[in-house]
Structures are given as C-alpha cells and as structure tokens.
C-alpha cells in the first residue's frame with residue numbers, strides 16, 4: 348500500500364468524535380470510524396492498496412495482517428478485509444510470505460502413506476508447538492493437518508485444511524519452517540484425484556462442454572452490452588432455500 352494525501356485521517360489530534368477508534372498503521376496514529384474493517388480503515392487513513400488486497404471477501408488470503416494491542420504481549424493475526432478495527436491496534440499487513448512450492452505432476456503421484464512426506468520432507472520437523480494453529484485467521488487446526496499429512500492420512504489432512512485460503516501466516520511463524528498451505532493443497536489434490544469417488548454430474552457436464560453444448564450461449568453473451576448483461580443478472584433465477592434443503596435431504 349502507498350500513502351496518499353487523503354485528509355480524512357488526522358494524526359496527532361485527540362479523539363473527539365464518539366464512534367472513532369485510534370489505530371496505528373506501521374507506527375503512525377490515525378482515527379478511523381468504529382465498525383470499519385482493517386482494510387477499509389487503512390484506505391480511510393489515506394493509503395491505496397497496490398498489493399495485499401484481492402477479493403475483499405475472505406477468500407483469496409492476500410490481506411494477511413498482524414497486530415498487537417497496546418500493553419499486550421500477544422501478536423494477533425487477521426484478514427484485513429474481514430476483521431474490524433479495535434481501539435489501540437498497532438497493525439501492519441504482510442504483502443507476501445516467501446514459500447517454496449514443490450514441483451510435481453499430480454498424474455504421476457500415487458496416494459501412498461509417505462507421498463506428502465517425500466515431497467515436503469520438512470513436515471517431519473514439526474515439534475507440535477501449535478503456533479501455526481494459533482496464527483490461522485480461518486481457525487483451522489493447522490498442526491493437526493500437518494500431523495495427518497506426516498502420518499499418511501491424506502483424507503484427513505485434506506479435510507482439515509479445506510478452508511485454507513493460503514494467507515501464509517502459519518508459515519511465517521513455524522519454527523520448523525514448514526510451508527503448511529502447500530502441504531494442505533497437495534493433500535486436497537491427492538484426495539480429489541485418487542481417493543474421493545468421481546462425480547457423475549461433473550463428468551456429464553464436462554462431456555457436454557467438450558462437445559460444445561454451451562458455445563452458442565457464450566457467443567451470445569459475449570456480444571451483449573454491459574447493461575443487458577446486468578439486466579440478465581438481476582433477473583436470473585435464484586434457487587429458493589427450500590429447493591436447496593430438499594436437494595440436501597435426498
């Protein structure tokens with residue numbers, strides 16, 4: 348992020364308005380409205396995101412943030428687009444967490460007990476300190492998926508890591524230098540490719556696509572102007588909750 352001349356955040360002035368909180372961004376003091384996410388507050392304070400920002404919806408993991416609160420020892424972890432500002436936050440965003448990703452072709456692997464260990468041997472160095480779990484803004488039991496990967500339980504490692512958004516905060520803190528999110532991703536790929544049953548519906552849809560069933564529809568859409576597309580979007584059929592419940596019950 349870069350600082351601009353936006354004047355809405357005034358430094359070195361006492362907090363007067365109820366409804367504001369005092370935060371510190373990379374050491375500088377700002378007043379920002381209560382109820383803002385960290386991301387919104389950083390922009391309100393005059394910064395413009397050039398990285399550390401992606402989906403703004405809790406999915407991409409780009410907005411990994413660390414902060415301490417005044418007089419607290421503990422370091423906290425959050426997603427800037429999701430967590431709300433609190434009074435006395437000293438915060439900074441982590442633009443990137445360096446982490447080597449092993450090269451492999453999933454088609455050449457087999458779902459054997461030692462497969463993840465052979466690709467990421469550093470998981471054997473896990474000392475079970477649980478620091479990774481405490482760093483995860485998704486509340487994932489990170490240590491547990493690493494331990495399952497180490498023991499060859501691919502199914503469990505994939506399941507526990509399912510909500511990982513690859514923010515990298517766990518990897519930044521691990522004393523064993525494990526790159527957890529790459530490990531979880533490999534477990535999910537192995538499970539999807541070799542362990543879970545194939546989806547008949549997905550295969551049928553893929554076949555339809557291969558045969559070009561939707562090409563005319565796509566061409567039609569590509570030739571529309573933005574307003575027509577917006578109108579179509581607003582009028583789209585939305586599945587009623589009742590329909591979804593029925594589908595789940597079947």
Ligand code: SF4
Pocket residue numbers: 472473474475476477478479480489490493520521522523524525
């Ligand atoms: S932080 Fe690293 S060493 Fe500690 S439990 Fe997690 S994976 Fe293991």
Ligand code: SF4
Pocket residue numbers: 482483484485486487489510511512513514515516517518527528
């Ligand atoms: S497991 Fe690690 S990379 Fe994934 S969301 Fe949690 S902290 Fe982020």
Ligand code: FES
Pocket residue numbers: 399400401402403404405406407408409410426427428429512
């Ligand atoms: S911007 Fe994507 S998770 Fe926050």
